Amino acid sequence: MSIDHVLMFRLTLYWNIKTVLFLLCPVWIIYEQVMIAALDCSRDDLAWTCLQELKRQFPGSQRVKRLAGMRLEALEKYEDASKQYDSILQDDPTNTAARKRKISILKAQGKSVEAIRELNEYLEQFVGDQEAWHELSELYINEHDYGKAAFCLEELMMTNPHNHLYCEQYAEVKYTQGGLENLELSRKYFAQALKLNNRNMRALFGLYMSASHIAASPKVNATVKKANVKYAAWATNQINRAYQVRYASSKRNEMDSTFQGDD
Amino acid sequence: MSWRRWLAMGEVELSCLAYVKMYLHACLFPRCSVNGLLLSSSPAGGAVCVTDCVPLLHTHLPLAPITQLALTQVDVWCAQTQQRIVGYYQANACVSDSSPTPCALKIADKIAEQCNNAVLLMIDGGKMSPDYRVPPIVMYERKDTRWTLKDKHTIMLRQWEETRDIASQLLDSGDHSLLVDFDSHLDDITRDWTNQKLNAKIAELASPANGNV
Numbered sequence: 001m002s003i004d005h006v007l008m009f010r011l012t013l014y015w016n017i018k019t020v021l022f023l024l025c026p027v028w029i030i031y032e033q034v035m036i037a038a039l040d041c042s043r044d045d046l047a048w049t050c051l052q053e054l055k056r057q058f059p060g061s062q063r064v065k066r067l068a069g070m071r072l073e074a075l076e077k078y079e080d081a082s083k084q085y086d087s088i089l090q091d092d093p094t095n096t097a098a099r100k101r102k103i104s105i106l107k108a109q110g111k112s113v114e115a116i117r118e119l120n121e122y123l124e125q126f127v128g129d130q131e132a133w134h135e136l137s138e139l140y141i142n143e144h145d146y147g148k149a150a151f152c153l154e155e156l157m158m159t160n161p162h163n164h165l166y167c168e169q170y171a172e173v174k175y176t177q178g179g180l181e182n183l184e185l186s187r188k189y190f191a192q193a194l195k196l197n198n199r200n201m202r203a204l205f206g207l208y209m210s211a212s213h214i215a216a217s218p219k220v221n222a223t224v225k226k227a228n229v230k231y232a233a234w235a236t237n238q239i240n241r242a243y244q245v246r247y248a249s250s251k252r253n254e255m256d257s258t259f260q261g262d263d
Numbered sequence: 264m265s266w267r268r269w270l271a272m273g274e275v276e277l278s279c280l281a282y283v284k285m286y287l288h289a290c291l292f293p294r295c296s297v298n299g300l301l302l303s304s305s306p307a308g309g310a311v312c313v314t315d316c317v318p319l320l321h322t323h324l325p326l327a328p329i330t331q332l333a334l335t336q337v338d339v340w341c342a343q344t345q346q347r348i349v350g351y352y353q354a355n356a357c358v359s360d361s362s363p364t365p366c367a368l369k370i371a372d373k374i375a376e377q378c379n380n381a382v383l384l385m386i387d388g389g390k391m392s393p394d395y396r397v398p399p400i401v402m403y404e405r406k407d408t409r410w411t412l413k414d415k416h417t418i419m420l421r422q423w424e425e426t427r428d429i430a431s432q433l434l435d436s437g438d439h440s441l442l443v444d445f446d447s448h449l450d451d452i453t454r455d456w457t458n459q460k461l462n463a464k465i466a467e468l469a470s471p472a473n474g475n476v
């Protein structure tokens with residue numbers, strides 16, 4: 001081999017290593033995260049700097065275009081932000097991030113009814129998007145449409161049967177809807193949430209309250225009343241124990257840290 | 264210079280402690296709607312003196328179970344500490360809209376059943392800034408089963424500039440994270456929703472300025 005060949009080989013190796021390192025290096029993800037955090041803190045100067053670096057590094061990227069749109073949203077330039085997202089969707093109609101940002105604009109403007117309509121249309125196409133189902137349930141709760149909020153939470157519970165938070169939220173919605181049937185359903189789902197996570201205090205209090213309300217209802221027979229009184233008593237017991245255990249352990253931690261200072 | 268005057272009928276006084284805690288609650292959860300209860304340690308009748316507040320929720324304000332639980336627990340605590348619930352405050356997530364939501368009206372109605380001259384206070388998110396000249400609050404009172412805007416001149420906030428500075432100071436020093444609302448208490452029940460530590464800090468900062476925090 002001639003010296004030229006060795007040099008070419010070494011140069012190629014050098015550039016390959018640099019490319020591999022560059023691709024592995026997460027610095028651009030950090031730029032993206034810092035930019036979003038800067039928007040949250042109203043630091044437009046920092047957000048602008050990050051955006052320029054990202055634009056320089058990834059010219060024509062849809063992901064960077066979306067970040068530019070988010071910056072416009074933070075500056076309350078909603079029409080410009082919407083145009084930005086529309087241009088992303090023109091190139092790629094399946095870009096879910098841009099569609100969700102457009103719905104966020106409606107939410108920021110207080111247009112809940114339109115946001116709900118758009119989100120429903122979005123979910124007809126992207127039925128597996130759990131973040132969207134959760135957002136829709138929140139929008140329905142704020143509109144006091146508890147029946148539809150419950151439906152969204154049912155979708156989430158089907159795909160996440162082990163998530164105690166969805167069970168507990170569903171139970172809260174059912175409790176709010178009221179009526180004996182909904183109270184009984186709410187009690188069952190509070191119990192299910194506790195089965196999945198026995199430290200969920202909201203579920204424990206919820207179980208106590210729903211069981212107490214059922215027991216106090218004039219529409220239930222003596223057997224149901226007796227059972228619910230038992231459930232409420234059990235929940236009270238668990239709540240008292242939880243407070244005793246947690247306060248004892250926090251007192252212990254306080255004393256430990258005091259004694260460590262003495263060492 | 265501190266001054267005292269008797270409050271006339273229909274007037275509402277908001278203490279430094281109550282205002283600072285409400286303000287910090289709204290600042291701690293800028294993306295969420297937050298709410299809480301206004302308390303008074305003064306006897307009933309005549310003017311309303313809001314001496315303290317209890318921050319309640321920052322998630323799912325319209326849902327019933329946790330709200331009912333919180334109202335019951337605060338009621339019990341008030342009976343033990345000779346206070347009464349005299350009002351309700353809320354800050355909406357959407358800063359452009361500071362009008363009372365249906366859930367705010369519902370809770371305020373419930374409070375008004377027990378307290379004749381209960382007040383409903385909405386924090387105007389759009390006007391919250393460290394150097395704002397007037398308190399960013401809008402107050403409503405109950406007249407003939409409807410909540411109507413209260414005359415601004417009947418709302419007293421003594422030593423406004425000092426109060427505003429105390430709130431900014433706590434925000435800058437990061438002490439606003441000491442604030443515990445009922446939601447946070449349910450996430451970790453060792454955290455104290457009566458906020459004794461934060462109350463003491465505010466009292467310490469307020470003592471040269473205010474005589475009666």
